Every structure is written in structure tokens, then in C-alpha cells.
Amino acid sequence: MIHPFHHKHPDEPHEEGPLLRVEHIAIAFEKPVMKDASMTVRKGETVAVLGKSGTGKSVLLKLIVGLLHPDAGKIYYKDKEVTALDDLQLMSLRSEIGFLFQGAALFDSMTIGQNLDLFLVKHTDLNSEEREKKIVHALEMVQLENSIDQMPSELSGGMKKRAGLARSIVIEPEMMLYDEPTTGLDPVTSSSIAELIVTLQQRLGIASIVVTHDLPTAYTVADRAIVLNEGYVIFDGDMKDLQKSDDPFLREYLSASRLDRERHDKILAARERLHSSAPQPA
Ligand SMILES: Nc1ncnc2c1ncn2[C@@H]1O[C@H](COP(=O)(O)OP(=O)(O)OP(=O)(O)O)[C@@H](O)[C@H]1O
Ligand SMILES: [Mg+2]
DSSP: OOOSOOOOOTTSOOTTOOSEEEEEEEEESSSEEEEEEEEEEOTTOEEEEEOOTTSSHHHHHHHHTTSSOOSEEEEEETTEEGGGOOHHHHHHHTTTEEEEOSSOOOOTTSOHHHHHHHHHHHHOOOOHHHHHHHHHHHHHHTTOGGGTTOOGGGSOHHHHHHHHHHHHHTTOOSEEEEESTTTTSOHHHHHHHHHHHHHHHHHHOOEEEEEOSOHHHHHHHOSEEEEEETTEEEEEEEHHHHTTOOOHHHHHHHHHTTOOHHHHHHHHHHHHHHHHHSOOOO
16 A cells, blocks of 8 residues: 655664653652653654553653653753743644544544544644545544544444544654553454554554553554653663563563463564564555
8 A cells, every 4th residue: 555654664774863852851740750760762663651550651641742841851852852842832743743642532523534634724734635635544544434424423442542543643743652542442452453553653654652551562562661660760671571571560560460471472473473564665
């Protein structure tokens, strides 16, 4: 399939350094959530963010798009310091970074096509013909091209997630932030969403941060994982090293997620298939 987007393939050399740098972030509400957290994301890379409930995973994503401001530390996206941008500049940043929130949050009174169109009108200067083309392409990517005129209420939970995803990618972001993309979905739908995240990375070279409780999803989509605990990044490394770690907290966290050896091996095999079968970009 010919794709409408023009991002570089992730295998091209990353000569310019990381796409995103989060440096020594601290943020407290009633209590400190982050004390000193740093991470990077390179072009085309998929990073899973793991950690117990309340450790600040959603907060981290909101900091990255400037919906929250840190008490200390800096965040850079490409050459821009996100933590120093004004509201207008943040608006424009949010048309470069796609964000799939914990709830899909489509407007119920509009069709799927109209939902995507509204997003394009807000974030671009395209005319209606150009927007229409992008809407059709984005819906094709998530296999919802036949739902363009349907209302959100007519879609299943998994389809709604995919429609939310189409809306995020219709602006052709170079980076996507996913907050619990598979939570609340059955295992089959979850794995289809996970496959879609891999497809977007492979076809469009989109870099991603995937916040998830679901380890199978993390293993399927991510190249690297970071684990947050008590305000710090306590693990930052390859997915395959996560299982090998003998850090006591990680051992407990991983065993609590009940991902046994057999299931883990199956997921890794599926991951290999998925990552090697993805079409090469034009
Ligand atoms: N806008 C806010 N105002 C006050 N407190 C907040 C705000 N946003 C987050 N918090 C607090 O910060 C902490 C981290 O929240 P966050 O939503 O990032 O957790 P999480 O790791 O995403 O959890 P979950 O896995 O349950 O989604 C929580 O204690 C939460 O109550
Ligand atoms: Mg959260």
C-alpha cells in the first residue's frame, strides 16, 4: 500500500541526536510525583513507560506536550525547549505530537469523519479537499475506511480506540504518545491495537511513547522500556533485559503482572514476526 506520509525510516542513522529529551524533571501536587526523572526517545523508536498506578506515567505524557509544567527540569523536543514555550507555541507543538489519551474522547454528535476533520481544521491550514484525502488515508491505516460516516456510538470499544488513533495520526505526527492504548480491551483487540502501533512505527517511522500496564503490549511494541517508581526512573534499557533484571522491585512488579515464561516466549516470537514482516517504506 502506498502511504501518504513522508517520514524517514527508523533505520536511517540518527545523526541529529534524540527527538525528545526529558531532563531531571521534578513535579509535586499534594505529594512529590517525580523527583528527578530523565529519559530520551530517538527518531522512530518505541519506548514503553511502565510503573505502578499513580507513579506519574500520565503526568509524564502531559509534561511532554506542555499540559503540565514541571517544578524543575527541562524537556526538549527537537530543537525546542518545551518547558519554555508559550501557549501559542504549545498549540503548534501539539500539531507535531499525536496524543492518544486514556479515553478516546471522540465527539459523540459528529461522525468519525467529522471528528477527524475538526482536528485537522484546528491544527492545519489545509483546504477541504486536502483534509478529505488525509482523513481517508488515516482511516485506512486503522482499517476504518468504511466507518467514515458512522457515529461513535455505532462503534465497538476497539473501533473507537482505532478511530481515536486515526484522529491522532491524521496530523502526521513525528511522535505519538499513547496512554494505556489497550486498557479495557479484550486480548484479541488489544493485540490488534499493539500491531497497529508497530505498523505505524514501521510504515511511517513514527517514534512512540507507550504508557501501559499491559506487559504483553509493551513486549509487542517497544524497543526499550523505562520503569518509574517513587519519582525516579529505576530501569532504562532493552525490553529483553527487563526480564533478566534482578532488581527486587522489578522482579516483584514483573511477577505481579503474571507474564509467565511460556506466554513471554510466545509474545517475543509474535513480535519477531511482526517486526520482520512489516513492509518497507517507499
Ligand atoms: N492535575 C493534577 N492535579 C493534582 N494531582 C494530580 C494531577 N495529575 C496527576 N496528579 C497526581 O499525580 C499522581 C500521578 O498521577 P498519574 O495520573 O500520572 O499516574 P499514572 O502513573 O498514570 O497512574 P495510572 O497507572 O493509574 O494511570 C497521582 O497521585 C495523581 O493523583
Ligand atoms: Mg495514567
